[in-house]
Amino acid sequence: MSTAIPTIDLRSPTGPVTIPLLGLGTWQSEGDDCYRAVRHALDAGYRHIDTATGYQNEDQVGRGLAEASVPRADVFVTTKLPPDAAGRERETLAQSLRLLGTDHVDLWLVHWPPNKQATPSTWEAFRELRDEGLARAIGVSNYSIAQIDELIEATGEAPAINQIPWSPSDFDADLLAAHRERGIAVEGYSPFKRTDAESPVLTEIARAHGRTVQQVVLQWHLAHEVVVIPKSVTPERIDANLDALVDLTDEELARIDALGS
Template sequence: MDLDQPTVLLSGEVRIPLLGFGTWQITGPAAYEAVLAALDAGYRHIDTATMYGNEEEIGRAVAESGLRREDVFITTKLPPARVGREQETIEASLRALGTDHVDLWLLHWPPSNPADSIPVWREMLAARDEGLVRTVGVSNFSTAQIDELIQATEETPAVNQIRWSPSLYDRQRHRDHRDRGVVLEGYSPFKTSDLTDPVLVRIAAAHGVSPAQVVLRWHIDHEIVAIPKSVTPERIRTNADVFDFSLTAEEMRDIDALGGS
């Protein structure tokens, strides 16, 4: 992947762009148009899931973007209800996306029956070993649930995708992921942020950017993957325009403090 934007290294020597484009609740032609706009704006990481029902539109947008497949990082997710149908599910995702592999496959939520977590995780690892996915991870898992997978298989999830923003900042949870070699990926970065907070407004003014851009840059400077979502072309472009500034150590500390931990 030839990228002029920051990435972080995952297990399996896979690099993930620190800025991704989220597609939850975007379906049909809107998904196709939004992803095409995102790729045109410079995003090189698209996040989807089986349950989003938009893999086909995303695959079409990637194919028609003019970009090489290897220059677009694609994540999809396995619904926990598909226990026992893991291979069938990833093969359906690949058909819909029009590709022979995805870069990252996540277990979308911990299964409702905790006993299913390890068998599902083993099947995901098997799909990785078959080359259907480059690397595997989880979403919405606690540290304890991640540790169960590691202890049972000696295989660490590459990523844990969770709700994350300055107001949700949890220093210990961030440290726990780093200590285990699990990259933190944050979804709903704006939904859980107060973009009128004086700290964000002050820092945004100092850099001549918006508070939303500050929130994304805060993720990137922490090496936490951010996946903002929008269907508005102008906002899609603005959210991608976060590589011409960085935050000072003092600004990072001030934003961290918004989480109260």
């Protein structure tokens, strides 16, 4: 099993923050299942765990972090502010840190635009708490480019990352380019839920490499330098997702990209 997970650097005023391109998602992971998944993933070689206040499992993620045989400094931890917590950013992050058992997170995201608005006041609070050392990098999730531009215009600072739904069927070269023009990394969630696992293109490519469709989809993300956080609580699937490095050709990548057209 390969553990050579590629990384990219997120932009931060204090210097680049390195994020592994492949992480473990924990949406809908609950109780001991979540704890065991996090611990197994870290022991298997993952170094990136994604959670959120809204998932109500930060305490279980914290248990996994504490009990895995990996130093906290070696793990990239993301959590997120629920949109209804706008205005209570400091209290919400303090609670997240307490539950996670850490004095900082590596990435803190605005989970959804509060009241479907860009809300620069929340972004200002994020910048302040980041500057205090409580988060190494800050970003958003489920924001449009127009909403991101509103944050930039109001504060002079772009999010380091935007976490959005992403899969071959979502591929949009213009959307990727719009983020990169602004120095913003893209992080995709629900990579499998949004993928047609019976797609002839994906099944043919998977067969050619002796891999699963899911592994091909993950490698497609990595090839585009899109962070991806597949969720699983099953040890075998967690292991299989980690072993996602597939040498896809440019022609194969182009065929997968075309599934989004």
